[in-house]
Structures are given as C-alpha cells and as structure tokens.
Amino acid sequence: MIVHPKIPEKGVSAEELEKILRKIGDERYHVHHPFHKLMNAGDLTKAQLQAWALNRYCYQFIIPQKDAVILSRSEDPEFRREWRKRIIDHDGGEGDEGGIARWLKLAEGLEVDAELVKSRKQALAATRFAVQAYLDLVSQSSLLVAVASSLTEMFSGAAISVRVPAMLKRYEYITEDTLAYFIPRLHQAPRDAEFALAYVKEHAQTPALQQQVVDALVEKCDILWVMLDALYHAYVEPGHIPPGAFRPDLN
Amino acid sequence: MIVHPKIPEKGVSAEELEKILRKIGDERYHVHHPFHKLMNAGDLTKAQLQAWALNRYCYQFIIPQKDAVILSRSEDPEFRREWRKRIIDHDGGEGDEGGIARWLKLAEGLEVDAELVKSRKQALAATRFAVQAYLDLVSQSSLLVAVASSLTEMFSGAAISVRVPAMLKRYEYITEDTLAYFIPRLHQAPRDAEFALAYVKEHAQTPALQQQVVDALVEKCDILWVMLDALYHAYVEPGHIPPGAFRPDLN
Numbered sequence: 426m427i428v429h430p431k432i433p434e435k436g437v438s439a440e441e442l443e444k445i446l447r448k449i450g451d452e453r454y455h456v457h458h459p460f461h462k463l464m465n466a467g468d469l470t471k472a473q474l475q476a477w478a479l480n481r482y483c484y485q486f487i488i489p490q491k492d493a494v495i496l497s498r499s500e501d502p503e504f505r506r507e508w509r510k511r512i513i514d515h516d517g518g519e520g521d522e523g524g525i526a527r528w529l530k531l532a533e534g535l536e537v538d539a540e541l542v543k544s545r546k547q548a549l550a551a552t553r554f555a556v557q558a559y560l561d562l563v564s565q566s567s568l569l570v571a572v573a574s575s576l577t578e579m580f581s582g583a584a585i586s587v588r589v590p591a592m593l594k595r596y597e598y599i600t601e602d603t604l605a606y607f608i609p610r611l612h613q614a615p616r617d618a619e620f621a622l623a624y625v626k627e628h629a630q631t632p633a634l635q636q637q638v639v640d641a642l643v644e645k646c647d648i649l650w651v652m653l654d655a656l657y658h659a660y661v662e663p664g665h666i667p668p669g670a671f672r673p674d675l676n
Numbered sequence: 677m678i679v680h681p682k683i684p685e686k687g688v689s690a691e692e693l694e695k696i697l698r699k700i701g702d703e704r705y706h707v708h709h710p711f712h713k714l715m716n717a718g719d720l721t722k723a724q725l726q727a728w729a730l731n732r733y734c735y736q737f738i739i740p741q742k743d744a745v746i747l748s749r750s751e752d753p754e755f756r757r758e759w760r761k762r763i764i765d766h767d768g769g770e771g772d773e774g775g776i777a778r779w780l781k782l783a784e785g786l787e788v789d790a791e792l793v794k795s796r797k798q799a800l801a802a803t804r805f806a807v808q809a810y811l812d813l814v815s816q817s818s819l820l821v822a823v824a825s826s827l828t829e830m831f832s833g834a835a836i837s838v839r840v841p842a843m844l845k846r847y848e849y850i851t852e853d854t855l856a857y858f859i860p861r862l863h864q865a866p867r868d869a870e871f872a873l874a875y876v877k878e879h880a881q882t883p884a885l886q887q888q889v890v891d892a893l894v895e896k897c898d899i900l901w902v903m904l905d906a907l908y909h910a911y912v913e914p915g916h917i918p919p920g921a922f923r924p925d926l927n
Contacts, residue, residue: 658905
C-alpha cells in the first residue's frame with residue numbers, strides 16, 4: 426500500500442526531504458502506470474498512441490502558461506531569469522521551434538491530424554480537468570508549492586531515456602524525427618529539476634512547509650496519473666470511449 | 677457517434693432549445709454510463725458500491741457551495757428566493773437533516789466509515805478534479821451558464837425512480853433507509869429543473885447564448901461521466917486502483 430508521506434512534527438533535514446520526494450516519484454510517477462508500461466513494451470496500437478499524443482498535447486499546451494503564472498508570482502529577477510528558460514524551451518525562439526511544435530510533430534508522425542490536436546476538442550474531459558487542476562495548483566497556492574509541483578521533472582529524464590529507445594525499437598513506424606520532442610528534454614528536465622529541488626530544499630524551512638511540498642508533488646503525480654487512467658480506460662479497455670472524445674477509427 | 681450540438685446561425689426557438697437539451701440528456705447523462713447500468717442490474721459488489729458512495733460524496737459536498745456561488749451572482753431577490761431552496765435541501769434545517777447527511781447515511785448503510793467519507797482523503801483524484809471543474813464552471817462563467825449547468829436535474833428524477841426500486845430489489849443489504857437520500861430528490865429535482873429550464877429558455881436570447889447553454893450542459897454531463905469512468909476504471913476493472921485511493925479490501 427502506497428502511503429502519503431507525513432512530515433514528523435519536528436520536521437526533516439533538507440536531505441531527508443529530498444529522499445521523501447524521490448520515494449514519491451518511485452511510487453507515484455506516471456512512468457509506473459500500466460499505460461506507460463504498455464507503451465515501452467511495444468504493446469500499444471497506433472490508435473492508442475494517437476490518443477495519447479492528442480491528449481498529452483493539452484498538457485504540453487498549458488506548460489508555458491503554468492510557468493508564466495510562476496514567473497508572475499516571483500519577486501526575484503534571478504529566479505525569473507532561471508524559470509523563464511522553461512517558457513523559451515516550450516514556445517521556442519530563433520532557430521528553435523520549441524517543445525509544443527515538436528509535440529505536434531510527434532502527433533503528425535503518428536498520423537493524427539495536427540489541426541485536430543491543436544483544437545483540443547476531442548481530448549478526454551478527464552484530461553481537461555487534470556490540466557486545469559495543474560493550473561489551479563500553481564495559481565492558487567504559494568510560490569513554494571507551485572515550484573514543488575514541477576518536481577516530477579526529477580524523474581522524467583530517466584523515464585525518457587528508457588522510453589525513446591524502447592519506442593524506436595518496438596514501433597516500426599516511429600522514427601527519431603517523430604520523437605524529437607524528447608531529445609532536448611533529456612538535458613532540460615534535469616537542469617530544471619535541479620534548480621527547483623534546490624529552491625524547495627532552501628525554502629521549505631518549517632515542518633508545515635515541508636508537508637506542503639510533499640503534498641504538492643503527490644498532487645502533481647495524481648494529475649499525471651489521472652490522465653493515463655483516463656487514456657487506459659477509454660482506449661485500452663474496449664468500448665469505453667466517452668461521448669464526444671477522439672475516435673481513432675473515425676479519424 | 678454522439679455529436680456536440682451546434683446552434684444554427686439564426687438561433688432556435690425556446691422549444692427547440694429545450695428539445696436539443698433533452699437530446700443531450702438522452703445521449704450523455706450518466707444514467708447511460710456502464711457503471712450505472714451495472715448498478716441497476718444488481719451487478720456491483722458491495723465494495724464497488726462503497727467506492728461509489730465515497731466518491732460521490734465529494735460531489736454532494738460541493739453542491740451547496742456551488743449553489744451559493746450562483747446565489748452570490750444573482751441580483752434578483754426572486755431568483756435567489758427560489759435558488760436558495762437547493763441549499764436548504766442539501767444542508768438541512770429544522771426537522772430535516774438534509775441531503776448531505778442523508779448521503780452519509782447511505783455510505784454507512786453500505787458499511788463504509790462516515791468519517792473516512794467525510795475526510796474525502798481517499799476519493800479518486802479524478803473525482804476531485806471533476807468536482808472542481810464544476811465549481812469553476814459556475815464561478816467563472818456567466819450566471820446563465822451556471823444555471824444551465826444545473827440542467828442535468830431534468831434527467832435525474834427519471835433516473836432515481838428506476839434506480840431506487842432496482843437497488844432495493846437486487847441488493848439484499850440495501851434498505852429504504854439506506855436510500856433515503858433519493859426520496860426527497862424525486863420532487864426536489866423536477867422542481868429545480870423546471871425553474872432552471874424556464875430561466876434558460878427566457879434568458880438565452882441570442883444564438884451565441886443558446887450555444888453557451890448547450891455547451892454548459894454538455895460540460896456538466898462530461899463532469900458526471902468522468903466521475904463514473906474513474907470509478908469504473910479503478911473498481912470494476914481489476915488492478916487499477918490509483919495510488920492513495922480508497923481500497924475497499926483494506927477498510
């Protein structure tokens with residue numbers, strides 16, 4: 426049974442806090458979800474991968490908005506200089522199309538229409554609600570909590586370095602071009618995670634704040650997990666695509 | 677394929693609008709969800725009914741808050757006099773324990789601990805996100821949209837009048853006392869729906885407003901559907917209970 430960690434009354438050291446956060450990732454990060462296990466094993470159909478790309482786009486879409494909210498809440502130019510890199514990574518700039526554009530290429534590589542993906546109209550309602558929960562979390566909580574909610578990046582580098590070769594090997598129609606989104610993430614995610622983790626370790630100075638950090642990471646893991654639960658239910662279990670959602674067989 | 681209705685450019689009559697809204701209910705109201713079909717057929721286990729009661733409590737819990745938001749947004753004492761009945765129905769008053777308390781009795785009748793239910797801690801994250809989406813909808817849209825989002829009540833009377841006898845007949849441990857929540861709903865829901873429908877028909881005076889009403893009802897149906905999708909995935913499909921969620925076998 427996976428337990429929601431409770432910070433003891435007298436608090437923990439910064440190093441112990443990091444250990445607790447890493448354990449949350451070991452247990453709750455969406456790399457452990459059955460949908461991702463099927464993906465890495467080569468056991469998803471192209472239609473299922475299309476549904477994944479289309480729904481996950483909704484998450485990619487809000488990332489720079491989420492990061493702009495965090496920027497807007499910081500009073501420290503040094504923090505903002507570091508954090509704005511995330512927005513640049515996703516939105517692109519001179520000589521770089523950016524992560525959102527690369528995600529659309531991934532969708533197109535899976536032969537799902539980019540305009541349909543961009544419209545977000547056929548995404549699962551659960552995806553929309555989870556993504557909104559992420560925006561709410563960074564908007565309505567403290568800056569510390571907002572930063573802590575980004576700590577899933579601590580676990581994404583390792584996940585990507587398994588996923589990319591697995592997908593290239595096991596899906597003959599997937600090329601390196603299709604997966605181009607993930608390549609810069611291999612250095613961006615650890616860089617971002619390192620900064621956010623150092624921030625959290627420095628600023629979570631009371632047991633109550635440490636608990637908030639723990640809760641934020643659990644909540645963020647829940648958000649990612651809900652998105653995969655919904656995908657699994659709709660597209661892996663037969664016959665459960667909700668009304669109005671993407672129907673691979675009709676597109 | 678279920679289509680999201682589009683209001684024609686020149687708009688529709690109030691009667692046509694009502695027909696469109698009723699069709700949305702025919703297609704998308706959660707009474708058509710596989711989880712409810714299993715429930716009425718007597719095919720859910722007590723553990724699955726426990727998970728349903730525990731999660732649905734999160735929805736019951738916010739109903740008076742949601743209705744208070746709507747109250748707070750109306751400038752018309754007559755509207756508020758009518759709408760406040762909903763809060764009284766759920767919160768209770770002299771000689772009436774109210775709908776929320778009756779829902780807790782339903783949970784207790786299913787042998788799930790009322791304190792656990794009230795804590796909402798083991799509810800599915802998808803339930804929390806869907807419930808928050810409902811609060812967001814009534815808080816962040818127009819009063820017309822907020823009222824329209826309540827129109828699922830148009831379909832709940834018929835659903836309850838099938839569900840109650842079906843459950844009494846098919847689950848030997850379910851008594852009339854357990855289902856006491858539903859009995860007052862049989863007259864409250866149609867009363868509330870009639871008022872809300874008349875309001876919507878009167879105030880949706882342009883094609884754009886009519887479309888907003890349609891969209892609001894679709895969104896509300898999506899909210900209810902997401903809750904049942906998540907229940908089905910976690911508790912009907914074996915092996916998919918998300919980290920941290922209610923485990924009937926451990927309670």
